[in-house]
Amino acid sequence: MFANERITAKGWNQDVRHFKYVLGDAAVIYPEEDANEVDDFLAKIGWKKVADKPFRIKRSQPTYYQSSLCVSSSLDIWTSQQYHGEASSNSYYTSHLMSRRGRSWKMEEFVAEEGADDLYEYCHFVRRNIKEVLEDCHSVQLPTQYVFNVFPPLRPRELSIASSIKKHPWRIQLCVAIVRYKTKMKPPRKGVCTTCIANFETGDKIYMSIRQGFIPRFPPSIPLIGVGHGTGLAPIHALVEERLTEQPSTSTTFYFGCPSATKDQHYASQMEDYARDPSKQFSYRVACLRDGLEGVKRTYVQGSTSRG
Numbered sequence: 124m125f126a127n128e129r130i131t132a133k134g135w136n137q138d139v140r141h142f143k144y145v146l147g148d149a150a151v152i153y154p155e156e157d158a159n160e161v162d163d164f165l166a167k168i169g170w171k172k173v174a175d176k177p178f179r180i181k182r183s184q185p186t187y188y189q190s191s192l193c194v195s196s197s198l199d200i201w202t203s204q205q206y207h208g209e210a211s212s213n214s215y216y217t218s219h220l221m222s223r224r225g226r227s228w229k230m231e232e233f234v235a236e237e238g239a240d241d242l243y244e245y246c247h248f249v250r251r252n253i254k255e256v257l258e259d260c261h262s263v264q265l266p267t268q269y270v271f272n273v274f275p276p277l278r279p280r281e282l283s284i285a286s287s288i289k290k291h292p293w294r295i296q297l298c299v300a301i302v303r304y305k306t307k308m309k310p311p312r313k314g315v316c317t318t319c320i321a322n323f324e325t326g327d328k329i330y331m332s333i334r335q336g337f338i339p340r341f342p343p344s345i346p347l348i349g350v351g352h353g354t355g356l357a358p359i360h361a362l363v364e365e366r367l368t369e370q371p372s373t374s375t376t377f378y379f380g381c382p383s384a385t386k387d388q389h390y391a392s393q394m395e396d397y398a399r400d401p402s403k404q405f406s407y408r409v410a411c412l413r414d415g416l417e418g419v420k421r422t423y424v425q426g427s428t429s430r431g
């Protein structure tokens with residue numbers, strides 16, 4: 124659990140708290156869009172001149188926003204147009220906002236019931252994002268008051284904390300797979316948050332909060348077996364670090380699965396160093412799915428756990 128302890132005496136006039144995360148908690152990252160991409164996008168939808176003008180959002184309390192700020196940190200311009208739910212309403216609004224001439228284009232068919240399969244092929248299957256849809260529909264004039272109807276909010280993303288607070292008291296370490304993949308669309312698809320993280324330089328700042336994780340507390344006196352694959356090792360890496368930082372009284376075993384021993388065996392040297400030290404009572408087993416000759420039986424994590 125995320126600890127929230129008062130560290131000034133009860134009754135003292137100032138309430139000072141010590142906050143800390145614990146094993147298994149996740150970092151919740153609030154990503155920002157790339158400034159050049161936002162600029163390019165604002166130019167494409169004709170918002171360049173209005174982008175820095177504050178506008179009012181009517182809620183119970185009036186709130187002011189600048190639309191450029193809004194696009195970079197609050198709205199997801201890369202979201203792919205989903206087949207169901209919230210994002211298919213994007214297509215509805217896009218269709219609605221097309222000029223009469225532009226309506227001859229397929230968008231009106233997409234929002235009709237019989238166009239559902241075509242909409243799936245056009246949007247979801249190739250993970251086409253809203254920016255690309257707007258590029259296809261040249262005639263769409265998007266008034267700024269529709270901004271929240273067309274673009275969903277930019278969601279924060281969760282990433283497991285991969286380090287132990289006992290070993291690294293002032294740091295949070297993450298093990299992050301940068302999301303990037305190909306579809307039939309020419310430009311590769313990119314994850315919003317992990318692309319933002321991948322572009323970080325030392326000293327850059329980002330908003331982050333902590334969410335409680337699911338790993339139960341294990342007393343150090345019981346033997347522990349951890350199993351993880353790829354970046355799924357992150358919380359187990361934290362767990363192993365935590366147990367081995369103090370002199371363990373019992374055994375810890377970690378089974379790790381990855382495609383290749385030499386290409387993506389994360390933290391291999393650290394784990395092997397731990398395993399070489401008899402005082403740590405630590406065993407490290409790896410199953411590398413793609414290593415080995417053609418036709419030779421593959422080793423899976425399940426197989427290595429059953430062999431022990």
Ligand SMILES: Cc1cc2nc3c(=O)[nH]c(=O)nc-3n(C[C@H](O)[C@H](O)[C@H](O)COP(=O)(O)OP(=O)(O)OC[C@H]3O[C@@H](n4cnc5c(N)ncnc54)[C@H](O)[C@@H]3O)c2cc1C
Nearest residue numbers: 149280281282283298299300302304314315316317354357
């Ligand atoms: C509690 C928790 C802990 C997590 N811990 C970690 C961690 O420690 N390390 C880590 O790397 N990740 C972790 N994740 C996963 C991570 O949060 C997601 O990968 C996240 O979506 C990445 O954000 P993004 O903005 O970069 O990608 P997004 O913009 O959210 O895009 C991700 C989406 O892209 C699509 N996608 C991705 N790859 C492909 C592909 N090859 N083909 C087709 N579609 C694809 C999928 O729909 C996926 O949902 C965790 C998730 C949770 C819920």
